[in-house]
Amino acid sequence: MSSAILEVENLNTWFYTRRGIVKAVNGMNYSLYAGECLCLVGESGCGKSVSALSLLRLFDSPPGKIVQGRVLYNGTDLVACSPDRLRAVRGKDIAMVFQNAQSALNPVFTVGDQMMEQIKAHDGLDRNDVLTKAKMLLEEMRIPGAARALKMYPHQMSGGMKQRAMIAMSLSCDPKILIADEPTTSVDVTIRAQIMHILKDLKARRNMSIIFITHDLSLVSEIGDRAAVVYAGKVVETATVTNIMNNPSHPYTSGLISCLPDISSGMKRLPSIPGNTPNPLNMPAGCPFHPRCSKAMEICRRVEPGLVHIADDHTVACHLYGPGAGGSR
Amino acid sequence: MSDILRVRGLKKYYTVMAGLIPRPQGEIKAVDGVSLSIAEREVLGLVGESGCGKSTVGKAIMRLEEPTAGEIIIDGQDVIRLNKRELRQMRGKVQMVFQDPDASLDPRMTVGGSIEEALIVQGMSDAAERMERVGGLLDKVGLEAGFAELYPHEFSGGQKQRIGIARALAMDPKLVIADEPVSALDVSVQAQILNLLMDIRDRDGLAYLFISHDLSVVRYISDRVAVMYLGKLMELADKKEFFSNPLHPYTEALLSAVVRLHPGGRERILLSGDVPSPLNPPSGCRFHTRCHRAMPICPLQEPEFKEVSPGHFTACHLYG
Numbered sequence: 001m002s003s004a005i006l007e008v009e010n011l012n013t014w015f016y017t018r019r020g021i022v023k024a025v026n027g028m029n030y031s032l033y034a035g036e037c038l039c040l041v042g043e044s045g046c047g048k049s050v051s052a053l054s055l056l057r058l059f060d061s062p063p064g065k066i067v068q069g070r071v072l073y074n075g076t077d078l079v080a081c082s083p084d085r086l087r088a089v090r091g092k093d094i095a096m097v098f099q100n101a102q103s104a105l106n107p108v109f110t111v112g113d114q115m116m117e118q119i120k121a122h123d124g125l126d127r128n129d130v131l132t133k134a135k136m137l138l139e140e141m142r143i144p145g146a147a148r149a150l151k152m153y154p155h156q157m158s159g160g161m162k163q164r165a166m167i168a169m170s171l172s173c174d175p176k177i178l179i180a181d182e183p184t185t186s187v188d189v190t191i192r193a194q195i196m197h198i199l200k201d202l203k204a205r206r207n208m209s210i211i212f213i214t215h216d217l218s219l220v221s222e223i224g225d226r227a228a229v230v231y232a233g234k235v236v237e238t239a240t241v242t243n244i245m246n247n248p249s250h251p252y253t254s255g256l257i258s259c260l261p262d263i264s265s266g267m268k269r270l271p272s273i274p275g276n277t278p279n280p281l282n283m284p285a286g287c288p289f290h291p292r293c294s295k296a297m298e299i300c301r302r303v304e305p306g307l308v309h310i311a312d313d314h315t316v317a318c319h320l321y322g323p324g325a326g327g328s329r
Numbered sequence: 330m331s332d333i334l335r336v337r338g339l340k341k342y343y344t345v346m347a348g349l350i351p352r353p354q355g356e357i358k359a360v361d362g363v364s365l366s367i368a369e370r371e372v373l374g375l376v377g378e379s380g381c382g383k384s385t386v387g388k389a390i391m392r393l394e395e396p397t398a399g400e401i402i403i404d405g406q407d408v409i410r411l412n413k414r415e416l417r418q419m420r421g422k423v424q425m426v427f428q429d430p431d432a433s434l435d436p437r438m439t440v441g442g443s444i445e446e447a448l449i450v451q452g453m454s455d456a457a458e459r460m461e462r463v464g465g466l467l468d469k470v471g472l473e474a475g476f477a478e479l480y481p482h483e484f485s486g487g488q489k490q491r492i493g494i495a496r497a498l499a500m501d502p503k504l505v506i507a508d509e510p511v512s513a514l515d516v517s518v519q520a521q522i523l524n525l526l527m528d529i530r531d532r533d534g535l536a537y538l539f540i541s542h543d544l545s546v547v548r549y550i551s552d553r554v555a556v557m558y559l560g561k562l563m564e565l566a567d568k569k570e571f572f573s574n575p576l577h578p579y580t581e582a583l584l585s586a587v588v589r590l591h592p593g594g595r596e597r598i599l600l601s602g603d604v605p606s607p608l609n610p611p612s613g614c615r616f617h618t619r620c621h622r623a624m625p626i627c628p629l630q631e632p633e634f635k636e637v638s639p640g641h642f643t644a645c646h647l648y649g
Contacts, residue, residue: 043515144602158603159379188378189542190600193586197599215516218545218587259520261549269527270549272520276485 004031005209006055006094006177011069011079013047013054016062022280024050026233028069029307032177037203037210039220039241041256042230043277048213049099051230052179054079056090073177092122095170099182101162105154111165112150115172122173137168141198160191167198174206181213196222217256221245226313229253232278232288235307239314249316251293287319295320332402333504333536334367334390334423339399341385345608357607359385361560362399364634367504372530372537374551374568376544376583378604382560383540387506390538391425392416404503421451424497428509430489434481440492441467441477447499466495470525487518491525498529506538511546523550544587548572553640556580559607559615562634566641576643578622614646622647 013025024047032038040048053059055071055078071078073094078086098104106114115134119125125133131150138146141164154162163183170178180199184192200223203210212223220227224241229250237250248254255273275292278284284291290300299319307315308322341360344353360382367373377383388394390401392408401408404422411419427433434443441463448459464474470491481489490510497505507526511519527550529535541547547554548568555565556579564577575581582598600619605611611618617627626646634644 043517160603188604189544189583189586190378191603193597193599197597217516256516259517261520261523261545270520270524272524273517274521276487276518277515 003033005034005073006032007070007072008051008055009070009072011051011054011071012067013050013059013064014067015064020281023233023283024064024280025054028230028233028235030228030235030238032209032211033226034176034209035203035207036225037212037223039224039227040211040213040230041215041217041220041227043215043256045277045280046230047233048230049181051233052096052181052211052213055179056094056096057086058090058096088122091118091170091175092173093175094177094179095173095175096179097163097167097170097181097183099185101159101166101186102154104166105162107154110151110153111157111169112152115150115165115169118169119172133172134168137172138165140171141165141168142194143168159187160194163187163191163195164198167195167202171202171206175208177209177211178202179211179213182215183212184219185214199223217245217260229256232280232283234288234317236289236318237314237316238307239311239316243311243314247314249310249314249321250289250318251295251320252289255292255294287317331369332366333369333371333404334365334538335400335402336366336386336390337364337400337402339363339386339389339401340397341382341389341394342397355608358560358610359607360389360396363557363560363562365555365562365565367536367538369503370530370534370536371553372539372551374547374554375538375540375557376542376547376554377557378542380604380607381557382607383557384508386557387425387508387538387540390506391420391423393425417450421500422502423504423506424500424502426490426493426497426505426507426510429513430486430493431481433493434489436481439478439480440484443481443492444477444496444499447496451500462499466499467492469498469529470495471521485518486514487521490514490518490522494522494525494529498533501533502535504536504538506540508540509542510539512541512543519546526550544583556583559604559610561615562642562644563616564641564643564645566643570638570641574641576637576641576648577616577645578620578647579616582619582621614644 008028008030011025011028015022015024028051042048050059054066066079069079112134116130119130119133134150135146138149143149143161143164184195202208221241227241227244228235228238231252237253248257258271259273261270273292278288286302287300287305290296297319305317305319305322307317309315310321339360340362343357343359345355345357347354363386375383385394389396396409403419406419408419444463444466445459448462453459463477467474467476472491511522514522539550551568553567554571556563558579564580575584582600585598598621602619605618613628613630614632617623624646632644632646634642636642637648
């Protein structure tokens, strides 16, 4: 595989709240290769979104702070670089699509104005060229009547249209990396199918790398090349999507997969993961998953497992596979 | 088996007012002639995209929204004719579980208090008896009786949804209308709640109207499935028949839009465009503007909702 264009190393983003420190991202590691779609999968509160926001330092600070770690993009450490350097990367090299298009768009400007603002900030084209580019982007997103859509305010668009307009906006500076944070959660299934189709198409045509954040494993198998499963601020398993789906190794990953009702099977009872995601202010000692884990051992309560390679491009953080494992592989 | 619920020609129109001096500008036909029935112990899944009117159907059955027209028979009684007192009694037989457990529990009341309130309304006067019943209900939904003293913010989303279910069960209803009860929950918790709903049905012999946009969830829980589009039913069939032999092109498209864990080779039907405005629905068949099998007759004449094979209803000119 080609070399990584983005590397996240031991990233720690903590939030200093009145009630204590929330370690939202707590030692996250992953790499993104050119032209691939990496899925960050996990339940709400697991830190997948904060880890993506950390790449571009888009969270509120204070209370949030990157306490440790590096984000390497093209040789630049985005955690340590100057705000000016970061601003040049934001939107231009690395763009983001947010979950809720309604709140990500400014309600008092037309969609066209908002698109053009971004193009002007990075490209320095003149007004006519900017306008043409904005229109082309909307057409690429298959928004009918692109010229008219440019003049629309966000509230005049449907949910699916807004989401597509936002994707168009994020593409306006031809980014190398697109971060899509649950882009289909607030839209209907038929619109979701349209948006997934657009994203897949974009990846193929523009050879763009995508970080796709989702809680829905079925979307992962639809769009992803590789997946990283996130639990309690850490990556607990990374592998190719085929491997994750057919050979999940972490008990949390297999739990997530089996608790999905699959439309093609007539199952009688759904397997479920007992308990709830841990309280971020009060993480369990040892492996954070051990209170919910069916395979928990004595060591899991005390020692936190590190990521180990169990096959080519397949790593997992679980004592079942560690060097000091009880042999019960 | 007798029907616990029968709905005939249910309509709910909203008048849209606009202007400086508000005047009626038109009508939104949120529900436009829906007929369905649910047998005792049966789970009917009601599916559709947002804005199709599926939640309004649920609310109209409870008379939380006053229906514009139609007939709602619950346990032999016509709900629309009931006066206030009779309505309160009827609501003991039909209860609702809402989508957002955060919004449906009073943050300033202990969860025990929230559940107890239902018992007070129902006329259970002995406080000790009520507390015992609250404990029993919490136990039924897999929570500890001691949790009754706690406030909603002390619970996780899945636990709150369990409390919402316990409150609905307080009245020993015969029918529970569950409006997207798992769509706000994480996948791991969603499975817990779906299992709980099935256990309760098996034990207490409840019937559910299960409203959802998620076909995989509906397949798991339902006996029969109905599909709604812009205020009208498009298809209604037994679960097995529905998933193996979908007739309406809209159903086909919905089914093909479901992403699978292990994608098969089936060609996906991509619907073009968005759901049209219910203020001005398309003429003839409402789906014709997005239909991949539309024919010349479709914009002209509205297809009738009729039985194509035993128990399998659809409204489509393909099956005229």
